[in-house]
Amino acid sequence: MGLGLERVAKRFGQVTAVEALDLDVATGELFTLLGPSGCGKTTALRVVAGIYPADAGRVLLDGADITRTPMHRRGMAMVFQTYVLFPHLSVFDNVAFGLRSRRVGRREIRERVAAALALVRLEGLAERYPSQLSGGQQQRVALARALVVRPALLLLDEPLSNLDARLRDEMRAEIRALQRRLRITTVLVTHDIQEAFALSDRIGVMRAGRLEQVGSPAEIYRRPANRFVAHFVGPVTELRLRGVETVDGRARATLEGGLTAWVDARTARPDGLLLLRPEAVRLHVPEGAAENRYSARIEDVVYLGAETECRVVVGGTLVVAKLPSIAAAGLRQGDEVAIGWDPADAVVTHAV
Amino acid sequence: MLSSRMRSEPWRAAPFLLPLLALLAAWFVWPLAQALTNSLHPNTPQGIDAGQWTLANYARIADPLYAGVVVRTLRISALVTAISSLLVYPVALATTRLGPRREALAILAYVSPWLVNTLVKALGWNLLLRPTGLVNAALGEIGAGPLRLMLNETGVVIALIPGHFMFVLLPVWAALKGLDPALGWAAGTLGASRAGVFWRVLFPLTLPALIAGLAINFIMNTTAFAIPMLLGGLRNETASMLAYRVNLVMLDWPFGGAVAVVLLVFTLLLVWGGQRIATLAVPGPRA
Amino acid sequence: MIAAVNALVLAFVLAPIVLVVWMSFTPAAFFALPTGQFSLRWYREALSYPGFVDAFFLSLELAALAAVLALAAAFLAAYGLVRFRPPGSGALTALFLSPLLVPAVVFGIAMLQFVNRIGLYNSLFGLVLAHAVIVCPYAMRSLEVTLRAVPEEMEWAAMVLGPNRMATLVRVTLPLCARGLLTAFLFCFLLSFSDVTVTIFMAGPSLQTLPVRLYTYMSDRVDPTVAAVSSMVVLITLALVLLAALLGGVRRLVTR
Secondary structure, three states, X not given: OOEEEEEEEEEEOOEEXXXXXXXXXXOOXXXXXXXXXXXXXXXXXXXXXXXXXXXXXXEXXXXXXXXXXXXXXXXXXXXXXXXXXXXXXXXXXXXHHHHHHOOOOHHHHHHHHHHHHHHOOOOOOOOOOHHHOOHHHHHXXXXXXXXXXXXXXXXXXXOOOOOOHHHHHHHHHHHHHHHHHHOOEEEEEEOOHHHHHHHOOEEEEEEOOEEEEEEOHHHHHHOOOOHHHHHHHOOOEEEEEEEEEEEOOEEEEEEOOOOEEEEOOOOOOOOEEEEEOHHHOEEXXXXXXXXXEEEEEEEEEEEOOOEEEEEEEEOOEEEEEEXXXXXXXXXXXXXXXXXXEOXXXXXXXXXX | OOOOOOOOOHHHHHXXXXXXXXXXXXXXXXXXXXXXXHHOOOEEXXXXXXXXXXXXXXXXXXXXXXXXXXXXXXXXXXXXXXXXXXXXXXXXXXXXXXXXXXXXXXXXXXXXXHHOOHHHHHHHHHHHHOXXXXXXXXXHHOOOOOOOOOOOHHHHHHHHXXXXXXXXXXXXXXXXXXXXXXXXHHHHHOOOOHHHHHHHHHHHHHHHHHHHHHHHHHHHHHOOOHHHHXXXXXXXXXXXXXXXXXXXXXXXXXXXXXXXXXXXXXXXXXXXXXXXXXXXXXXXXXX | OHHHHHHHHHHHHHHHHHHHXXXXXXXXXXXXXXXXXXXXXXXXXHHHOHHHHHHHHHHHHHHHHXXXXXXXXXXXXXXXXXXXXXXXXXXXXXXXXXXXXXXXHHHHHHHHHHHHHOOOOOOHHHHHHHHXXXXXXXXXHHHHHHHHOOOHHHHHHHHHOOOOHHHHHHHHHHHHOHHHHHHHHHHHHHHHHHOOHHHHHHOOOOOOOHHHHHHHHHHHOOOHHXXXXXXXXXXXXHHHHHHHHHOOOHHHHHOO
8 A cells, every 4th residue: 555656647748747656655665856956856745745736646545546636635734845834824723734724623633633732842932934934943833734724635845945054954854753753655855865864764766757766765865776776876987898708607807907706696797896884894904704805006185074084095096995083093105005895795787 | 546526425326316307206196196186176157266175075885876886896806816827827837837838829829919909808898798799609609508708797807817817927026036946846846736836835834925926917907998998888987997988988076086196195004015915925924 | 726716817807908008909899809800990090090199199298297396396395305315304205105095086186276276277287296296105105215225325425526416316327326316207197197086176178188089089989999998008007117127127117
C-alpha cells in the first residue's frame, strides 16, 4: 500500500519536467526525492498533491487510484518551502483550517489544534499572526497545520531550505522524531544531501525528470548506480578502467596510468569507471592489511577541522583520501606513504 | 567632491516646482475657492450680491424639489456599484488565469473604453436600448415584447456599469496578482474546494482593494454627466444634470456653487471613508 | 463558468463602441445594421459637415496645447521633487495629484464661474489651462516614474564636464526620458481630446470642440452621421492607445 506512482509524466509546453516516473513508498516510510534544482522533484511532488494534473500515468494511494481526484479530496497534507501561512488568519485559525474544511466540531477543533501546537512545541502562540512569528516558528505552524488533519500522506517541499544552519539541524531532528513517532507516510523533496540522508528511510535520486537510483541512504552512497549519483552525494575519485581479467576467481582491473587493482567481481566491467570515496582510501596501510596496496607520494595535505584531506599520487594517478585529522598528524607534502583500499569499498560503473 | 552647482539642496527645487504650482493655484485652487465663496452669497436678478453672506443656497438643496434628485442619483449609483461588485471577481479571476499575453490584452480591452469619449459610448447604448434599437429588435425576433430601456433609470444603470467597471476591476485584479499562488495550493491541499479557496483565502485578502475600488466606482457614478443626460433624459435628473441646469440654464451661480461644493465634499468624504473601511478590512493583527 | 462571465462582461464593455463603428457603415438613412452592404456615405457626410471638421481641428489644437503645457509643468515639477527631495514632498505630491479627487462636474462649474468672472469666457486660453489642470496629475504620476528610472549619477557625470543643471536637463535627462515623455503626451492628449463634461460646462459658443459638437448634435437628433464621426474618434483613440501601450506605458498610468 502506501503511495504508488506508475509511469507518471508531466509536461509544461515543450518541456518535460517529469518523465515516466515509477515509485513505491511503503506505509509509514519517509521517502526523499533528491536531486539538483530543475530535476523535476518539486513537480513530481505537486503532481502527487494534485496541484498539477498528471499528463500520463497513475497515482495510487493505499491502493486507490487518485490520479483524477481533485486536490482537496486526496487526504494529503503539504508543507511548502515558504510555509505559505495564511496571513489573514491567526496561528490557531491557520492550524484549524484543514479541520474546518472537514467540518469538524468546535470542541474537537480546539482540542486537536492544541495537541498539534504542543506537538511542534508552539503552545501559547495560538493568537499570534504569521507576520509576528520568526521563520522557525512559521515552519512549525506549517507543520502543525499539516499534521493536525491526520493525513494519509505528508508532503514536504524543501522544508529546511529557508532556515539558518543551526535551526536547520534542530528542525531536522524534530521532523525525524515526529515522523518516526507518528509513522505517517512521508515524501520529502530536497537538494540537500545531508538532509536526505539524515531523514530518509529510502531515497530516490532524480535528474532531468527521471529517477536515477532508488535505495537506502547507504546503498545510494556506497553503491551509486552511475557517475551522476556518485558525484551528487559526495566527492569521489574516478579511475578509468582499461580492461578486466579474471585471476584465481577474482577480478583484476588495469587502470589508466598502468595501475592494477582488485575490483568487486559483481560490478566489474572492462570499460568502466572505478569510483573511490575519499574515506575508503586508508593511509599508513601495513603489508597485507588491504587487498589493494600502493606506495604513494603525498602531493597536498588540507586540514578541514575534524577531517583532513590528503591528495596523493600513485603511479601518475591522483587519488584523494580523507581521514580523521588525528590520524593525519605528521603527514607532509612530499612524503611517501602506503595507501590502500578494499574492492568491497569501491564500485565500478559505466563511464557515462 | 560635488561642486556647488551639483549639490541637491532642497530649496533649489523651488524654480522647478513653480510652473505647476502656479497653474494649479491659479486655475484650480482659486476657482474652487471662488465657487465656494459664490455659494455663500445670495443670488439676485442683478447678479451675485457680494455684500451679503448666507447659507440659503445650501438649505435649498434640502428642498424636496431637489431631494428627489439626490435620492435618484444615489439609487442609480448604488445599483451600478452593487452589480459591479458581483461581476468583478469572476472577471478578475478569469483574467488572472489567462496566459500573460492574453491577460495584458484583456486588461487593455477593459481599460481602453475609458479613454474613448463618453459620447461615443452613449451613442452606442442609444442604438442598443432605444425602442427601435438592437436589443428590442432582437427581442422582437423571438417574439418577446419590447422593453423600455431608455429615457429611464434602467438605461442609465445599464450604460454606467461597463463605463465605470474598470475602476473596480483594476484594484481587485492587481490585488489578486499580488497574492502568492501557493496560498491557493495550501488551502486546496487542506481540503478547501475551489469555492472554499475563494471565500476563505482570496476574498479576505483582496477585500481592501475591492472596497477602495467600489468607493471610486460609486463616486464616478454619482458625478457622471453625459450618460445620465443622454440616456436618462431630462425627466430623470441626476446630480450632474441638476448642476448643469442650475449653472448654465438658470444661471444661478451661488446655488450652482453650492451644488458643486456639496458634490465635492461628498466625494472627499467617500474617498476618505472608503480608505478607512479598506484599512479596517485589512486582515491581521491589530497592531 | 467564470470564463463565460468574463466573456459576457467584456462583450458588454465593448458592445457600444463596436456597435457604433459597425453602424457607421450603414448605407441606409436610418440606423440599421449593415448586412452585406457597407457604405462610406456617412463618412463623406461627416467630413463635409463644416461643424464637425472645425470641431475636430479645434479639439486637436486644444489637446496638443493642453498636453504640452501639462507635460512641461509636470516634468519640471517631477524633476524638482525627484532630484531635490524638498521638505513637504508628500504634501506637494498630494497637491499635484489633487485634481484627480475633484469630479469633472465640480471642476466644470468652478471653471464656468471663474472664467466668466475674469472675462475669459469663450476663450481658448481658459479652456487650454483647464484641460492642462485636468491631465497634469496623470502626467505627473507617469513622469515621476520615468525620472526615477534615470539615475542621478548620469547628470553628475555630465555636470562635471561643464554644463550647468538646466543644460544638463535639456541635453542629458530629457533624451533619456523620451519614451516616458511620449507616452505621457499621448495619454494627456487622449484625455483632453475625450473630455466631455468640463468642456460642456465651460466652453462658450465659439469653442465647439468635437465632444461638445457631438453632444449638441446628439441632444437634437441621432443619425448615422454622428456614428461616422464617433467611429473616427474611436479609431484615433485606439491608435493612440496602442501606440502608448507599445511604448510600455498604459498600465503604469492607469493604476491608482
